[in-house]
Amino acid sequence: xxxxxxxxxxxxxxxxxxxxxxxxxxxxxxxxxxxxxxxxxxxxxxxxxxxxxxxxxxxxxxxxxxxxxxxxxxxxxxxxxxxxxxxxxxxxxxxxxxxxxxxxxxxxxxxxxxxxxxxxxxxxxxxxxxxxxxxxxxxxxxxxxxxxxxxxxxxxxxxxxxx
Amino acid sequence: xxxxxxxxxxxxxxxxxxxxxxxxxxxxxxxxxxxxxxxxxxxxxxxxxxxxxxxxxxxxxxxxxx
Numbered sequence: 267x268x269x270x271x272x273x274x275x276x277x278x279x280x281x282x283x284x285x286x287x288x289x290x291x292x293x294x295x296x297x298x299x300x301x302x303x304x305x306x307x308x309x310x311x312x313x314x315x316x317x318x319x320x321x322x323x324x325x326x327x328x329x330x331x332x333x334x335x336x337x338x339x340x341x342x343x344x345x346x347x348x349x350x351x352x353x354x355x356x357x358x359x360x361x362x363x364x365x366x367x368x369x370x371x372x373x374x375x376x377x378x379x380x381x382x383x384x385x386x387x388x389x390x391x392x393x394x395x396x397x398x399x400x401x402x403x404x405x406x407x408x409x410x411x412x413x414x415x416x417x418x419x420x421x422x423x424x425x426x427x428x429x
Numbered sequence: 430x431x432x433x434x435x436x437x438x439x440x441x442x443x444x445x446x447x448x449x450x451x452x453x454x455x456x457x458x459x460x461x462x463x464x465x466x467x468x469x470x471x472x473x474x475x476x477x478x479x480x481x482x483x484x485x486x487x488x489x490x491x492x493x494x495x
Contacts, residue, residue, distance in 0.1 A: 267477045268477035268480040268481065271477070271481070272480075272481075277484070280490075281484060281489070281490050281491060282480055282490070282491050282492075282493070283490065283491070283492045283493070284492075284493050284494075284495075285446070285492065285493075285494045285495075286445070286446075286494065286495055287445055287446040287449040287494050287495075288445050288449060289444060289445050289446075289448030289449050289451075289452065290449070290452065291449050292449050292450075292452035292453035292455075292456055292458060293453070293458065294449070295446065295449040295450050295452075295453050295460075295494075296453050296458045296459075296460040298492070298494065299439075299460045299461060299463075299464055299492070300460055300461060302437060302464075302490060302492050303435060303437060303461040303463045303464070305490070306435040306437055306463070306489050306490035307432070307433055307435055309489075309490075310433065310489075311433060311435070311489050312484055312488065312489040312490070314484060314485050314486075314487070321481055321484060321485045322485075324481045325478055325481045325482065325485070328476070328477045328478045328481060329478050
């Protein structure tokens with residue numbers, strides 16, 4: 267999940283490495299550390315200042331109930347089936363998980379952008395890189411869950427504020 | 430030109446990866462000193478949020494080894 271969020275936010279999954287090393291594999295540990303270090307050196311120093319909204323949105327998304335509860339259900343749904351007795355393949359669940367992660371991440375990104383002063387849809391698009399239609403669609407969600415409010419029309423354009 | 434020395438936060442599970450690292454040390458294997466180890470009792474303890482927070486707080490890379 268962390269990998270998917272890093273990819274979504276544009277930071278790239280190259281910054282995260284996962285490995286399995288048993289306690290007897292000292293040589294392999296050395297190889298892994300060397301490979302990881304070389305990979306990070308090639309990518310250069312990571313500047314969190316270049317991604318302020320993205321990192322915060324990623325953190326909020328990974329910490330949200332929706333994502334954590336869905337991730338917690340994965341084992342049950344793919345092995346014993348859902349509450350209706352239907353079983354689901356892992357690929358299907360992963361596809362749903364991907365959509366949920368993307369949607370929650372984009373909502374958090376929009377929420378943070380509005381908090382930083384991007385109040386119209388075009389300003390939000392400039393701050394987040396998301397498309398106008400997608401922003402409008404997700405704004406409805408944020409309004410329904412009382413995270414943002416419609417503040418009125420400004421120069422014939424709707425503007426929003428955080429609650 | 431000075432070579433960039435990255436800061437890599439490594440979450441190592443006590444029973445496997447950390448023990449492997451310990452064995453590497455005892456056997457006097459040389460490896461880059463860029464990793465900063467955090468010993469956890471199980472790699473499952475590593476919340477995905479830790480990865481994002483590590484990057485926010487100055488890490489250039491994160492390794493999770495179990």
